[in-house]
Amino acid sequence: MSRAEQRLAHADRAEEGPSGPSGLMDLLGVAAVLVEADGRIDMWSPQAEELFGYARAEAVGQHAAPLLVHPEHRDMAVRLFAEVMETGRAWAGAFPVRHKDGSTRMVEFRNMRLTDSLGDHYALGLATDRSTLRHVERNVALSTRLVAQAPIGLSVLDTHLRYLAVNPALAGMHGVPEADHLGRSYREVLPGDAFSSVEASMRQVLASGVPLVDQQVVGRTAADPEQDRAWAVSLYRLEDHRGHVLGIANVVVDVTDRYLAAKKADRAQQRLRLVANGSARIGTTLEVGRTAQELADALVPDLADMVAVDLLDSVLKRGRSDLGEGPALFRALAVKTAYPTDAAEAIVPPGRLTTYHADHPAAHCIRTRSPLLLTHLEGSDLYRIAADADAARLLARAGVHSDMAVPLIARGEIIGVMGLARARNPLPFDEDDLALACELASSAALSIDNAVLHQHIRSAAETLQRSLLPQLSPMHPGLEVAARYRPAQAFSEVGGDWYDVIPLDGDRTALTVGDVMGSGIPAATTMGRLRTATSTLADLNLDPARVLTHLDKITHGLDPYLATCVFAVYDPHECRLDVASAGHLPPVLVRAGRPPELLDLPIATPLGVGGVPFEATSLELNPGDQLVLYTDGLVETRHEPIDKRLDDLLGLLSSPQPSAEELCDRLLQELRHPAGHDDVALLIACAQPLDRARGCGTGA
Template sequence: MSGGTRRPDGQKPGPEGASEPTGLMDLLGVAAVLLEADGRIDMWSPQAEELFGYARAEAVGQYAAPLLLRPEHRKAALHLFGEVMETGRGWAGAFPIRHKDGSTRTVEFRNMRLTDHLGDHYALGLATDRCTLRRVERDAALSARLFTQAPIGLSVLDPALRYIVVNPALAAMHGVPEADHVGKRFDEVLSGAAFRAVEASMREVLETGVPVVNRQVVGRTAADPDNDHAWTISLYRLEDHQGHTLGIATVAVDDTDRYRAAREVERAQRRLRLMATGSARIGTTLEVERTARELADVLVPELADMVAVDLLDSMLRTARTDPDEGPPLFRALAVKTAYSTDAVGAFVPPGRLTVYHADHPAAQCIRNGRPLLITHLESREVSRVAADPDAARLLAQAGVHTDITVPLIARGQCIGVMSLARARNPAPFDENDLALACELASRAALSIDNAVLHHHTRRTAEALQRSLLPRLSPCHPGLEVAARYRPAQALSEVGGDWYDVIPLEGDRTALAVGDVMGSGIPAATAMGRLRTATSTLADLDLDPARILTHLDRITLGLDPYIATCVYAVHDPRRYRLEVASAGHLPPVLIPSGGPPRLLDLPTGTPLGVGGVPFESTTHDLRPGDQLVLYTDGLVETRNDPIDTRLGELLRLLAPPYRSVEDTCDRLLHELRHPAGHDDVALLIASVLPLEY
């Protein structure tokens, strides 16, 4: 037998194949004493030295009774000793013993007779302190009671993570009887990603000895396989008093109620955040399609995996619904999914028209004006929310299992529907989700309705504006002209910008550009009245300053409108331009042999202010010169100084020179933002020889 490293108790390890001791004997401190037949001590263990206080040299060879017993106890002890030696029957019990320090202690004994090969008898006494024994017995009893009666889950697993023991509370949590745990591995009782992570933590605790305290685990067990439960678990390594690893202990507290309450609070906060987000992000423009996309962007993926927004086509065409036109015709406005999926093909693409079958949730919502919640949708029932069989197949393949359809109601009329579905999100829609969807739909419906009304009002104003602008002939005596009008974009409506080219006597031509402050149909109407007045006044052959004076008086009667205007008269016979301004930006003159420049004009006051005289100035022109008249929408922005923008205009008009048509297009392309907030009227005239 080879010597090995010593154990913590100082003893050598056993022979190969022997198992380690449990350590219980060391815990109890069992002492061994061997007595000869006459009562003298023959052997004295180290534990006996500790229990009785006498060293081996002090005890061996001495009579046990005088050494260890008080006089009043010796007779009874000798009687018991004689009976054991005579009969060979062992004796067990507690007996008072005198310690070396003079104190009396009660010691638990196990006495038995031993016989050697010569037939001689000896008495072997195994003894331990009764207080120690009682304490161990009490601790064992308390541990057993605590383990079985504790309302929290307790278990012990061996180093291979096989269950040694579980208490009733943990067995109830797992939904597996206590007996069916014993001997099984942890992963045989509990499976799933959450429990695999727990198993990894167990192995780490076994390896490092560092405990895991108050870790939350969420999963499902056989006790309730359809619902998530939450536990707060702690793990710690079990060791004996010698430091040997016995296994791992687990403590589990069912935290499901608090977990669900926290989840409910979290969902409520999420709904509030979603409402705040919807208020900020839905309806940022007066564009119907964009408002629908904003609604879809808010809902996906926060509330739904898939969203579709449809509007009644009659709303887009006429700004009102028509309940008598037959089956409702929908125009798709927006479709969005939280992830890439073929299920997007189940929805009508934006811009397309469709008629849903009578049982489709969208058709039902339009008929009764009430939302529809389907909490659980079996795959065979997906056709209820699909437009056709192909759409039903795509939705079923995607795993759609719950659906909400909400009417879009604005000003008391149902103008469309919003449809939501979940597929990857396993939670079914509930009443709280429905309430949130209805609230967001209500806000979006009003924004969409406003956008539709704006669209129709704008279209009417734009049509009116264009109808009031002249149809220009490109050629006039001594001039080639080109003009452009662009209505405002973004949130603004059509404004009151205009241009005009008016033939006069003597081959002269009047050029006018103006801007009525304001927007919409009233501004367009005011613009039409001023343009008509300008044409009428031009026939009186008045100079530009007097024309503006008369227009100023007319504008005063259009309260509350004011307008700016540039009015110029070109005389091709004298190559002369006479011009006056009423608070308008100066025209640009592009000489045929030099750089472009702003005409130096008295600015004047806008039309409608009244009481301020206007002044005409005269400028000489040559063939090849160009004159650019424009409204402020071409050069003004919200962020750039006007001088910077006018400098950019002059840069774009620098040589090489282009045709008047090309110049118009270039200026609009380079200077005007696609979402410009103001109208633009642009008029360019190029001077030609009169004989041309």
């Protein structure tokens, strides 16, 4: 007796009850029929009832050939049955079968001989309607093709999940000979953790009788211990004609190709999502550091466990790369890690200047303008990607095992380097990962370069803007003045806001605040021209309305620019203020003992529209009174209505202030958003007696 037979005999002796031959479940609706050696039907699955029309009670115990085969095909059926039983060779093919209703149907068969623990032979027939099978093949794309082209593994296990019968295809999948299956339990043959779920499903099917179809299992067997394979497992409970449970049929289809294709497609979808999300998240502002951080944030943790973005310091300083002699000088801009790790201490923190040794991936990118992929880092490899020996030890302790360096190239010029590493993610970087990183780096590099360019242009515009604004003396005849200019924040363009205080004869003083509609150097230049023109016109002793009329003509010649402006002349001898507005927000007048009020001035149109007359208004401005002139950047926001913001301004002006300087600071602090998108020009004038200089916060 062979060892397999001894195991089966031992299993038979261990059974607590009678044991009969086991059959195999069908796959995707396949009927299972077990036929004894004399041709009598012993088992008849529910699918067989549906396929052939005979109930189990009508079929079990009957000879299969007379029941299912027309007389003209009966000899062939008997011969094929005899060949299977005598030779043990399976037979597969299509055969005409007589249905209970008298019709003939072409049925696809898989017939094989099974041997029970007593050595008795049975024929197991797996059958399905051929048209149904072809319909399923048309509707199940890849999986059906795999099932049709790959061998199907079949086995029968007893109620203790010990193998009773195994076909060669399944033995090949397991990498275990057929004989070494027999008598052994399912988990003895397949001890891997991946198969514990199948064992649990087998017990559930045995208990409930409910078939399980196409449970996917991914694992490794002795047939291919180095890589994962995938199988579609189907399970059916087998019963004899008396309803006693004999065991379970296991049908296994190798679907590794389908599994890998789905995994690849899923990975491709993840990459597309990463590219789409990265494109949406990177470059939301024109701020260099924030754009670099957005790039790092987009890649962690989906692609890398840690990312660092460095920019050539020459790009930040001069707007272009200048490698010069010696190692390139970098400024770290952004760092991102997926979790707290020692490796973070090995990465140069944002804001710090650094150089890298000649063999470092960043230096390689600068020299070659090409990315570098290091799939596996071992031992001394970590010293290559680290800044120094201490950093290498930190990377080793953190488990860094794979690294990429990608150049940041914008408009054909290299501007920096991005480094990516994996530690907790066990998979090494591959070429697909590198291509994805390069794609996002290319897009981000252009955004970073745009931000650098904007930063330099903005700096030049702000320098020009400030150079064109006056250096004010705080004291003028009968007035204490204070002024502030605040440019738009880093992600916005510097505008054309201005203020001026112009001494006139007779102790008079001209006060003006204006705003050129535009931004950047052109707006600042236009502002300078208008401020110069305003100063010249003020010296001609023209009233405010005529000054605005002349400025309107000048601005009209600066097409396409428009500007708003308030121009006022204060005479301290008469305590009179003459003021006119060209489309500007109303000044605020604060009188001692009264609530602040917005001056009701004829607004007219902005300068540059042309053809619209301007009107001046005269009012008293007594010692202790305050006049607040401002541009829209102080009160306008994107989220609150202008009326509410003006009310906030009036509320702040309701409290007395010790000085005009302190009042300027308070208004900017309370009303100016840290990320304000517009310039602010603010001018405050406090009327004082001519014979003495004192503050105007409490009146006099």
